[in-house]
Amino acid sequence: MSRFTHIIFDLDNTLYPRSAGLLQEVNRRISLWLHQEKRLPLEDADALRKTYFRRYGTTIGGLVAEGGSDVDAYLSFAHDIPVERYLQPNPALAAMLSSIPLHRLVFTNAPAEYGWRVLRSLGVATQFELVVGIREVGLHSKPNPLAYERLLALVDAPARSCIMVEDRAINLLPARRLGMTTVLVDAAAADGVDFALPDVLAVGPLLAHSLGQEEERGD
Numbered sequence: 001m002s003r004f005t006h007i008i009f010d011l012d013n014t015l016y017p018r019s020a021g022l023l024q025e026v027n028r029r030i031s032l033w034l035h036q037e038k039r040l041p042l043e044d045a046d047a048l049r050k051t052y053f054r055r056y057g058t059t060i061g062g063l064v065a066e067g068g069s070d071v072d073a074y075l076s077f078a079h080d081i082p083v084e085r086y087l088q089p090n091p092a093l094a095a096m097l098s099s100i101p102l103h104r105l106v107f108t109n110a111p112a113e114y115g116w117r118v119l120r121s122l123g124v125a126t127q128f129e130l131v132v133g134i135r136e137v138g139l140h141s142k143p144n145p146l147a148y149e150r151l152l153a154l155v156d157a158p159a160r161s162c163i164m165v166e167d168r169a170i171n172l173l174p175a176r177r178l179g180m181t182t183v184l185v186d187a188a189a190a191d192g193v194d195f196a197l198p199d200v201l202a203v204g205p206l207l208a209h210s211l212g213q214e215e216e217r218g219d
């Protein structure tokens with residue numbers, strides 16, 4: 001029996017490529033919200049977004065830390081995007097996911113409802129049991145370790161039974177520290193992760209070969 005029971009995918013720039021432009025549109029709306037709410041010039045709002053991102057992992061991390069912002073209004077505004085204009089159904093992704101005999105879920109710093117819209121646009125919503133969004137982990141953001149602890153409590157699985165797939169190495173480090181097996185889908189930046197792949201479609205073969213052999217060794 002495999003020691004793995006769950007595979008946890010990041011959403012943006014992991015299940016679809018950066019070239020889709022969707023995350024860039026989210027970021028544009030985040031800066032626009034900061035521009036309007038904080039009454040900052042757009043350029044300063046964009047700089048503040050980047051500061052929050054570096055310091056807290058997300059803008060909402062900064063808003064929560066500083067207090068006084070309407071977090072629900074922010075989340076709705078930032079993700080109010082017709083995602084189907086940016087994404088197309090990806091049958092190869094659906095086939096790859098369906099070949100993985102584990103509980104499949106998504107863990108995103110965005111709201112879960114946005115996650116489901118993205119999955120539907122990619123034609124892979126039926127491949128996932130659960131989307132864990134930022135509200136479900138108490139508004140903590142990856143890479144805050146609290147977010148991962150809440151995630152594990154929610155899915156009721158030990159870290160060593162979980163594989164996490166992400167496009168940002170910094171978001172995999174806390175997962176690895178907790179004992180998850182980590183897979184980066186950006187082969188250009190492979191420090192501190194277990195596996196680095198050029199593309200999410202390579203996750204299926206990785207599980208079937210490398211991680212499958214690990215289980216044969218009785219690891």
Ligand SMILES: [Mg+2]
Pocket residue numbers: 010011012013014166167168
């Ligand atoms: Mg991502």
